[in-house]
Amino acid sequence: MRPLQEGDIVNVDITIFLRGYHGDVSETYPVGAQSKSSLELVKTAYESMHKAIEICKPDTPFKAIGEIIGSYADSKGLAVVRDYTGHGVGKLFHSEPSVPHYPTQMKQVMRPGHVFTIEPMISQGTYKIKEWPDKWTVATVDGQRSAQFEHTILITEDGHEILTARNENSPALNI
Numbered sequence: 001m002r003p004l005q006e007g008d009i010v011n012v013d014i015t016i017f018l019r020g021y022h023g024d025v026s027e028t029y030p031v032g033a034q035s036k037s038s039l040e041l042v043k044t045a046y047e048s049m050h051k052a053i054e055i056c057k058p059d060t061p062f063k064a065i066g067e068i069i070g071s072y073a074d075s076k077g078l079a080v081v082r083d084y085t086g087h088g089v090g091k092l093f094h095s096e097p098s099v100p101h102y103p104t105q106m107k108q109v110m111r112p113g114h115v116f117t118i119e120p121m122i123s124q125g126t127y128k129i130k131e132w133p134d135k136w137t138v139a140t141v142d143g144q145r146s147a148q149f150e151h152t153i154l155i156t157e158d159g160h161e162i163l164t165a166r167n168e169n170s171p172a173l174n175i
Contacts, residue, residue, distance in 0.1 A: 004031045005031065005032075006031060006032035006033060007031065007032060007033060007034060007035065007038070008030075008031040008032075009028050009029065009030050009031065009034070009038055009041075009042060009145060009147060010028065010029055010031060011026055011027070011028045011029075011147065011148050012026060012027055012028075012029065013025075013026035013148075013150065014026065015093065017093075020091060021090055021091060022089050022090065022091075022092070022093045023089065023152045023163055023164055024089055024093070024117050024119075024150060024152050024164070025150055025151060025152060025164035026119060026148055026149060026150040027149055027150075027173065028042050028045060028046075028147040028148055028149060029171075029173065029174070030042060030174055030175065037124065038145060039175055040076065041078065041122060041124055041145055041146070041147045042147045042173075042175045043175045044072065044073060044076045044078055044122050044147075045120060045121070045122040045146075045147035045148055045149050046147075046149045046173070046175060047072065048068070048069045048072045048073055048101075048120050048122060049069070049118055049119070049120055049149045049150070049151065051068050051069070051072055052064075052065045052068045052069050052101075052118050052120070053118055053151060053153060053160065053162060055068060056110060056118075056153055056155060056159070056160040057110065057155065057158070057159045057160060058109075058110055058111055058112055058155060058157065058158075059109050059110065059111075060109060060110045061106065061107070061108070061109050061110075062097055062099055062100075062106050062108050062109065062110065063100070063103070063104050063105065063106040063107075065086070065099055065100070065101065065118060066080075066099075066100040066101050066102045066103050066104050066106075067103050069101045069102065069120045070101070070102045070103050073120070073122050078122050078123060078124060079122070079123045079124075079125065079126060079127040080101050080102045080120055080121070080122060080123075080127055081101075081121035081122070081123055081127050081129055081140070081146060082100070082101075082102050082127050083129050083138075084119070084121055085098045085099050085100045085101060085119075086098070086099030086100075086101065086116055086117040086118045086119050086150075087099060087116060087117055088114070088115065088116045089115055089116060089117055089152055090115050097114070097116060099116050099117065099118060101118070101119070101120040101121070102127075110155045111155060112155055112156060112157050113154075113155065114154070114155040115152065115153070115154050115155075115163070116152070116153055117150050117151065117152050117153070118150065118151060118153060119148060119149065119150030119151075120148065120149070121146050121147070121148040122146060122147055122148070123140050123144055123145070123146040124144040124145045124146070125140050125142040125143070125144030126140050126141055126142045126144070127140070128140065128141045128142075129141065150164075151163070151164045151165070152164045
């Protein structure tokens with residue numbers, strides 16, 4: 001491990017347990033000046049998450065999330081890490097459904113009351129990862145950069161609500 005340096009990007013993943021329920025959110029922040037490719041990576045991760053959130057409503061197949069994110073990342077020449085998915089969240093931190101961010105044949109559809117995360121991890125290189133000896137840190141096998149954003153989503157009767165939405169006090173993303 002080393003101190004953060006100008007040009008790094010860092011992902012901050014925060015969970016909360018409040019009144020018996022879990023929430024989960026993450027954002028990737030640039031450290032100082034960035035290369036064009038790093039900013040494009042971070043923007044693509046952010047935009048792909050929001051493009052997927054936009055389609056969330058009752059009767060939408062969960063597989064549509066992966067189709068949108070996968071297609072958008074591919075159009076930018078980037079990859080979607082496949083070892084991590086979004087997940088159901090509520091009284092349990094990780095529960096059904098598993099929400100892949102890449103195309104699948106998943107048949108389950110969204111229903112009012114479903115609460116889950118959308119958290120695509122987008123990579124400049126391969127989607128394949130390796131775990132570091134600390135048993136916590138992961139990196140792509142080719143060592144290329146990745147960026148991730150995450151929100152917790154509630155499916156309502158007529159659409160969705162972002163339970164972890166940014167507000168006027170949220171720090172600037174600078175992307």
